[in-house]
Amino acid sequence: MSLRLYNTLTKQKDDFVPMQDGVVKMFVCGPTVYDFSHVGHAKTYTQFDFIARYLKKRGYKVTYAQNITDVDDKIIRRSAELDVEPRELASQYEAAYLEDMAALHNTSVDIYARAHDYIDQIVAQVQELVKRGHAYQLDDGWYFDLSTFPDYGKLSGRTEVEAEDSVARIDEHEQKRNPGDFALWKARKPGEPCWDTPLGEGRPGWHIEDTAITEALFGPQYDLHGGAVDLIFPHHEAEVAQMEAASGQSPLVRYWLHGGLLRVAGAKMAKSVGNFMAIRDVLERTDFRTLRFAFLSQHYRSSMELGDITIENARNTRRRVENFARLIDPSHVESEASIALVRRTRERFFERLDDDLDTPGALAVFFDYIREQNRSGEMPGPAAQALLADINDLFDAFDLEDHKVDSEEIEALLAERRTLRQERKFAEADAIRASLLERGITIEDTPDGTRWWTEEG
Template sequence: MGIALYNTLTRRVEPLEPMTPGVVRMFVCGPTVYDLAHVGHAKTYTQFDFLARYLRLRGFKVTYAQNITDIDDKIIRRAHELGREPRDVAAEFEDAYRQDMSALGNTEVDVYARAHDHIDEIVAQVRALVDRGHAYQLDDGWYFDLSTFPGYGKLSGRTEAAEGDSVARIDENDAKRNRGDFALWKARKPGDPSWDTSLGPGRPGWHIEDTAITEALFGPQYDLHGGAVDLIFPHHEAEIAQMEAASGKEPLVRHWVHTGLLRVDGAKMSKSSGNFLTVRDALAMSDYRTLRYAFLSQQYRSSMELSVTALEQARSARRRVENFARQVDRSAQEASMAVDAAEEAWTEMLMRLDDDLDTPAALAVLFGYIREQNRSDLQPGPSAGQLLDRVNELFDVFDLEVRSADDAEIEAELVRRAELRKARDFAAADQIRDTLASRGIVIEDTADGTRWWLADDTDSDDDRDQAAPGVSADG
């Protein structure tokens, strides 16, 4: 079985079948760089980063491109507020965005394509639409004529704006032929950036840059287009109309993949709602692995709530895996049964991910494997370590480095505690226990010795079944 993903265009989960076998040309709508990236961006781009990683793991040759909208009404307004040039504002926030993506561990993008660098291609595509009778000129620029493209609406199932759409990006002009017609090229306004072209002096509309960029990179048709669900209408509908009308070929994209939205405090995040959280704010509250885990523990098509509780749960889940990693003896001899168990877990994880990138189910397989290992009398060996390495190379959510100095110190303290208990100096032994507890280290005395682990925020008996014991000492 190959990889299957939900296709927004066909409204079903279906096999990913690129135009060239084994080669995936993948485009995801990038940011408009007028402000710092927010945690909604973090969710979307982390989930597409994971998709690109997984496709590569499964043997596909992937070219992953994102556009950078560096000329737009929002950027111009922000530049005027700051008393700066729009190009400089865009460059500053593009740099900040790329730093934020790196800080999140999102490293899979091959091409960042700026609108500024594709003006010639944008103009050429608008001219093709004019020549084919799909565009017309008004006093404020050139518009796409929706009446010439009967397929408009096939992605979203509608042709009119609704509550929650990006209405700021729906161009208003009483002279438009059709209510939903959108700007392809905006005529120059005093004080705004512009280019002198055959379309007249002006600048691109928002929708046209994506199709001009993808045509330049991939041609008029390619394999996979991604973005959050709030871009389906009108943005992605406009992309389909532009490129298919300009080229006469369909479909523009074989597979449309959309991620669910992120909600904060029960509502879609926005500055006006007062629940706007930047990536930098989030990374100040939590480490990048915990954020990645929070996003990747959810099915990509689902909306999710980002909250303190969600981050605590993600941190606790990570801790259970990291505690297990401390128990692994990578140099031990192990039975074939242990090797088979680790390989079976990995194979089952891949099966779950092949089925619409079901990351929650894949992680559940990992936790099931860890639970069974913890219930075994045998110490996990090299095959368990290899499984953790494979999983983390893909997910990048666990800190698997052995903290040998800390572990040795804890072991020494547990040995000293055991000696104090044998000497019946229980007050001193309890002091060691309390000191370790203050450092987040839980210890438990058993018939087989003392075991320890790093405390979860929601520590319980079930958690201890999944959390690996650390170093043990008799006593």
């Protein structure tokens, strides 16, 4: 089965065929670094980290780039509130963002491109738009003229802002030619960062940095662009207009992938709503593996609710995998039936991922395998170990390290506890549970038997 991806541009699942055989150029919109990144960012970037890992697993040579918006209205406003230089504020929160990504094990990005470092390319792209008749100048800067680009709206299917869109950043000016025209280059204002350029003293608009960066890195066309669904309009629509108008080539991107939003307490996360959760604050309450599993157990295009119940369910479910891993004996000679079961599971698992990266479907296949393997009564061996290692290369959500817990001792204690419970000696049975808990080992009685795990997991 070939890899098929739901393409926002075509509104259907398309076979994935990159422009160059075996090579993928991938870009995802990065953060505006004016504050700590929130768990909505964590969902988006963890899911696109998975996508990059999967493309590599399928044999593609992937170059994954993200921009860092370090020149922006939000940064200027926040720096004024805190009485610090905009560049200093942006550097501080960029460093915090990279720390958060490392803490989440989002390791797939090859290039972090700061807007600050691409001013020449931004200016050159605006100049090209001016030259081709797609831009005009007002007293506060240069604007893109939407009337010159009839294809505006082909990505989103609309041309006006709606409630779920990300902050529009379409600057208002009474002399704009069209209501949706957006700023390409903003003229200098007192106290704001600026560059002296042929466009005049000023700084970039928000939308232009992405296309200037991707053109510098990948050229005027490339394979895959990702981001959260709230960026489709107007931000990604503006990217399409800018680059295709400047280059005369279409499409800018072959495959547009958009992730669902994260909701907290039933609403899209926002400071104004009071449900904002920074990544680093959440990671003080849970571990990165549990958070990764929570995100990756959902389809990337689905919205999801994040709360204590979601996190607890994710922790318990991923521990089922870790408990299974403890049963594996790499030296065990597996039966043909057991090896065949692994082979079928592997095929079905990757078939699900080839269908628009269906991670919940793939995980369901794997949990079916665990149940069937456990019912067989046979100890899992090296084939099971290899399968689990391949899965964890993608998910990075399971602790498979040997924590030097004597499994035979624990199983003997659990067998003794079962006997005590059958003899209705509940106080002695509870004492075994308590002694294990003191050693950092938690046990749980289920219809399928007693599960246990260490606090490290």
